[in-house]
Amino acid sequence: MGAGMTTAIKALSEIEVVSTEANNSERDVVDKPTTTVALDYGEIVLSNDEKIRMYGIPGQRRFDFMWAILKTRAEGMVLLVNNDAENPIAEMLAFVEDFRELCYKGGVVVGVSRSEIAPQPTTGEFARALAEVHPELTVPIFTLDPRSKDQMQMALLTLIVNLEMRETFGEAGVQQA
Amino acid sequence: MTTSPQNDPAVVEAASALLTEMKGVSVSLVYAAFLTDDGFDVARLPSRVTDGPRFASMASSMQALSDAVAHELRIGGSEYLIISSLNGYVIQLRVPGSLMVLSALFDNDATVGAALALTRTYAARMTGIVGG
Ligand SMILES: Nc1nc2c(ncn2[C@@H]2O[C@H](COP(=O)(O)OP(=O)(O)O)[C@@H](O)[C@H]2O)c(=O)[nH]1
Ligand SMILES: [Mg+2]
Numbered sequence: 001m002g003a004g005m006t007t008a009i010k011a012l013s014e015i016e017v018v019s020t021e022a023n024n025s026e027r028d029v030v031d032k033p034t035t036t037v038a039l040d041y042g043e044i045v046l047s048n049d050e051k052i053r054m055y056g057i058p059g060q061r062r063f064d065f066m067w068a069i070l071k072t073r074a075e076g077m078v079l080l081v082n083n084d085a086e087n088p089i090a091e092m093l094a095f096v097e098d099f100r101e102l103c104y105k106g107g108v109v110v111g112v113s114r115s116e117i118a119p120q121p122t123t124g125e126f127a128r129a130l131a132e133v134h135p136e137l138t139v140p141i142f143t144l145d146p147r148s149k150d151q152m153q154m155a156l157l158t159l160i161v162n163l164e165m166r167e168t169f170g171e172a173g174v175q176q177a
Numbered sequence: 178m179t180t181s182p183q184n185d186p187a188v189v190e191a192a193s194a195l196l197t198e199m200k201g202v203s204v205s206l207v208y209a210a211f212l213t214d215d216g217f218d219v220a221r222l223p224s225r226v227t228d229g230p231r232f233a234s235m236a237s238s239m240q241a242l243s244d245a246v247a248h249e250l251r252i253g254g255s256e257y258l259i260i261s262s263l264n265g266y267v268i269q270l271r272v273p274g275s276l277m278v279l280s281a282l283f284d285n286d287a288t289v290g291a292a293l294a295l296t297r298t299y300a301a302r303m304t305g306i307v308g309g
Contacts, residue, residue: 018249020241022214023276025181035215038238038245062216062234 002030003082004113004146005056006040011149012054012156013042038066044156052156064098071099076107076159080146081126084118089129096134106166108139109159111152115143182277182307183217191306192220199299205287206295207265211303212236214276226282236269236280257293268296272303279303 001024010017018041021034040056055070057063071077077099081092092110096103110130112123121129123141130139140158144151182188192211200206200222210221210229216237221229239258247255257270266289269280279300283292 018245020238020245022216022237022241025183025213025215025217025276037214037216037234037241039242058238062230063238065231065235066238 001026001035001059002032002085003059003080005059005080006036008078008080008111008146008152009040009042009054009056011147012044012152014045015043017042035060037063039070052160067098071102074102074107076109076163077102078152078155078159079108079110081110081112082114083112083121083143084114088112088118089121089126092126093129093133096130096137096139103134103137103139106138106162107159109155109162110139110141111144111146111155112141113144113146116145181217182211182213182219182275188307189220192303195299195302195306196220196222199281199295203283203287203292203295205283205285205292207282207284208232209279209281209296209299210236211272212278212280214240214278219277232280236278240269240271240278257296259289259293261289266292268292270296270300272300272307274304275307277303277307 006019006021018039020036020038020040022037024030024032024035036056036058038058042054044052044054046052055074057066057070079092079095079099081088085091096108099108102108110126112126123143126141130137130141140162142155144155146152196209196211199209206222208222208224208226210233211219212233213219214237216234218229218233243255243258247253257268260267265282265284267280267282269278271278279296281292281296
């Protein structure tokens with residue numbers, strides 16, 4: 001919660017976002033008025049019959065049933081990590097574990113948010129921690145601000161290119177990227 | 178900062194007492210829980226049908242999704258939602274004027290009308306306690 005998933009979908013979507021915000025009763029954990037309890041939904045239209053459907057999920061583990069529903073339909077995932085959280089690297093690793101299949105399909109990029117507030121750990125440290133646990137995974141990791149449409153588009157584009165390489169060249173394509 | 182309902186012992190106790198009373202009124206009531214908008218269990222009937230915290234989170238997702246659908250279709254806020262199944266049904270509604278939801282599971286011996294009336298009554302009773 002608070003990494004900017006809802007903000008990111010709003011920045012990217014070309015349609016009015018479907019949101020499921022509820023009063024946040026854990027202001028002591030993350031001080032913001034609302035939190036996502038089911039999903040955010042947005043779209044980017046590519047052509048008449050092609051569009052990117054984007055789902056934002058609630059990050060709290062108590063909503064893992066929503067993760068289960070959405071991850072079976074997902075082609076790829078932008079994993080936003082709040083660098084201002086207690087232990088952002090551990091959070092990233094836990095989500096990679098929970099979305100293991102998607103990650104191993106080459107369908108993940110990691111976006112580290114709030115890095116202007118909390119510059120540590122660096123993306124290099126994220127990458128090293130990930131490589132230690134998952135040496136065979138190649139995951140693009142960058143800092144970004146979910147409020148910025150440009151930066152979110154860059155993350156999404158990277159994800160799409162990764163997925164396309166995977167489709168064209170198989171696993172090796174992603175490994176070498 | 179106001180205390181969240183799930184952390185307010187007076188609210189938790191009142192909610193538990195209401196659920197116990199509700200169970201006493203309807204033998205068809207299998208399970209019921211008060212929960213916060215963001216999916217925390219405030220009080221629940223003892224039950225083996227579900228894990229309370231997990232159900233509370235699911236119920237909050239359902240509530241938010243039905244509100245989103247009602248908003249999308251421009252039919253006003255959703256008043257209640259019903260899931261009707263072979264072996265029972267779930268009735269869920271907001272505690273009027275509060276940031277809580279009451280969700281109740283009934284067996285098929287009760288009519289939907291009676292179950293809805295009962296659930297509404299107890300949601301309103303909760304409003305009387307927490308204010309609205
Ligand atoms: N300063 C700063 N604020 C951010 C950044 N990313 C997100 N935010 C803010 O943090 C809050 C995140 O809220 P939200 O999008 O609801 O988070 P969610 O729980 O991940 O959906 C919003 O108020 C954003 O404007 C960032 O990189 N820097
Ligand atoms: Mg959110």
